[in-house]
Amino acid sequence: MENNTALTAQDVADILKIAKNTVYELIKRGELNSYKVGRKVRFTLSDVEEYIASSKSIQKPLAGSVVNPSQSSLIQTSPAFSGNDFIICGQDLMLDVLSSYVEKQAPGTRTLRSYIGSYNSLVALYQGHVQVATAHLWDGDTGDYNLPYVRRLLPGIPTIIIHLTARIQGFYVPKGNPKNIHTWADLTQPDLTIINREKGSGSRILLDEHLRLLGINSASINGYLRESQSHFAVASTVGRGGADVAVGQEKVASQIKDIDFIPLQKERYELVIKKEDYHSAPVQTIIKILRSEEFRQEFEGIDGYYIEEMGNIIAEI
Known part of the structure; x- marks a missing residue:
């Protein structure tokens, strides 16, 4: 796909694995660039790539917005939940779909997204800046994913690891x-x-x-x-x-x-939460969604996702 190829809203929705209406919402919020050919909205691949890259630092106090864990004024810094907001950390577009499901099934809950990498995601969880981290970190000495890094980066903190997908x-x-x-x-x-x-x-x-x-x-x-x-x-x-x-x-x-x-x-891609937050309403909603047939069907036909263990608790540390 060339960078200047004209993409439709449905093309972008397919690439990002989100609903077509969400694409228009991203345009409205100024997060995704677009142009018009007559009355039709079009995009370039560069627009999509720019959205993915820039969303790592965009900060908007809106439902489903993106936050930067280094900016404590926009996120919670306490170890436990506060109010109706919580932050899901990670870069896979499956998490955007998950966030949308959470807001539909838990009205009044505002889901914030932070698009930082796995290592920094765990650090942010340790520091109390986020409530849900994600990781796909391979340890060469053990051949294991995630558990060795959770033990190193969250020392002394009881955690629960929940499987999302294999890739x-x-x-x-x-x-x-x-x-x-x-x-x-x-x-x-x-x-x-x-x-x-x-x-x-x-x-x-x-x-x-x-x-x-x-x-x-x-x-x-x-x-x-x-x-x-x-x-x-x-x-x-x-x-x-x-x-x-x-x-x-x-x-x-x-x-x-x-x-x-x-x-x-x-590789194994998994959610990491603090054990003290496991019984909170947002986390229980996430687990319910991951184990639902409706959510699984969103990804069953997409190459590259292996969801047989989705929603399973892999470890308690």
């Missing part, structure tokens, strides 16, 4: 994979350039852990310090020839023109 992580490469990239060691090719994710994201930590295990110095990889803020952004960069490879999720690959996806490993 496939791998490489975005140009069509035909001209550089023959199949393993982590292939990233050291001298004529190869990568585009990286930001520090703290699950994809960046996955890359760093594999490089550590292989004894590869990140400084030897061309483009390692070049960062982008979303899977869509790095995939489209590879698709238009701006890089030879990037690490990302399977589900994005089918939405970007001129790239192939090289699967590497299945």
Whole structure:
């Protein structure tokens, strides 16, 4: 998909995995750029990528708005819930759909979204800035997802981990994979350039852990310090020839023109909450939604989501 390709509201809804009406709401709130052809609203891929990237720092005290955990004036800083607001941290668009469901099923509850990466999400939970963190952090020494990081980043805090979905992580490469990239060691090719994710994201930590295990110095990889803020952004960069490879999720690959996806490993994407908040109304609403057939059907037909364990409590720490 070229950056200047005209996208319809339905195209954008399909990319973001949200309702078409939500797309128009994003336009109305000034969060998503658009243009008109006659009476029809159109978008470019750059508009969508810009929304995903900029939403990490947009702050609006509105229902479903985006907050930055570093700005304590706009979020709760107490360990427990206060009032009817709560913040869900994480970057997967499934969380936007979840937030919409919560507001429908719990009238008067305002769901705020923070689009920061997994590592910073757990830090924000530890500091009391958010109520729901999400993580897909792989530990190279144990081969486990999330539990080792929860223990390190939330020391002494009882937590509950709830499964959301599994996803496939791998490489975005140009069509035909001209550089023959199949393993982590292939990233050291001298004529190869990568585009990286930001520090703290699950994809960046996955890359760093594999490089550590292989004894590869990140400084030897061309483009390692070049960062982008979303899977869509790095995939489209590879698709238009701006890089030879990037690490990302399977589900994005089918939405970007001129790239192939090289699967590497299945990851676990999970919600993390403090045990003291488990019986709160917002968290119980989330669990009810995740276990509902209606919510599961939203994602059963989408490639890249593996939802068999959705809503299961994985661990209590």
